[in-house]
Amino acid sequence: MTTPAEGKAVVMRHDVDEKAFNALKMAQLEHELGIRATYFFRIVKQSNVPEVIRGIAALGHEIGYHYEDLALAEGDLEKAMASFEKNLAYFREYYPVRSVCMHGSSTSKFDNRLLWETRKLSDFGLVGEPYLSVDFNKVFYLTDTGYAWDGGKFATRDIVTNSFGLQFHTTQQIVACIEAGRFPEKSLILAHTLWTDSLIQWSMLHLREFLRNNFKLLAQNNKGAEKIYGRMVKMYWGK
């Protein structure tokens, strides 16, 4: 958390969904700028790279667990609880993890947050889950889900409603809003780690996310497309 001026607070959150080495670069840059962020790691191999987790923790950032246990356990609550506990213990080998946040698992019919219907965060020595612990009418939520600051319309679960009435498309618009003194006092910013300074990777990811967003929209209204999309995602993550 960074507090640049009295009364103002920004929680900088990064979900390391994949491309873990981009996260390490991002963490180094933030470190140089004096920013302490929270990096949430998934258990899948595209995210869970020990060298990266260790490197980011060594830079003084916080490490959290980006859980998707219910989706991976195909809705089996008991199995999901056991794997949640095991995975949390695993990430605690690197850092004393106190916060967790759900991965959207957009193609699964299971909402990972259902774990909290029977258990409490404190049962696991945890203090925060952004989707449960934050009042988004008081804290402005800014997310790059969908590869744009206003890409939230493509999200299936990473959705929060707020009363701030602010919407941005480009980063320059956010900077202008901050400079004009109109940016909310308290905010939670989620930036994924798909961002890269490699033009080739950036272009490939941009194209992929563009196709993915449109496929998601199509899948919402079309069962056949939903099945194909679900299968493609499973293949990609090697599940």
Ligand SMILES: [Zn+2]
């Ligand atoms: Zn995620």
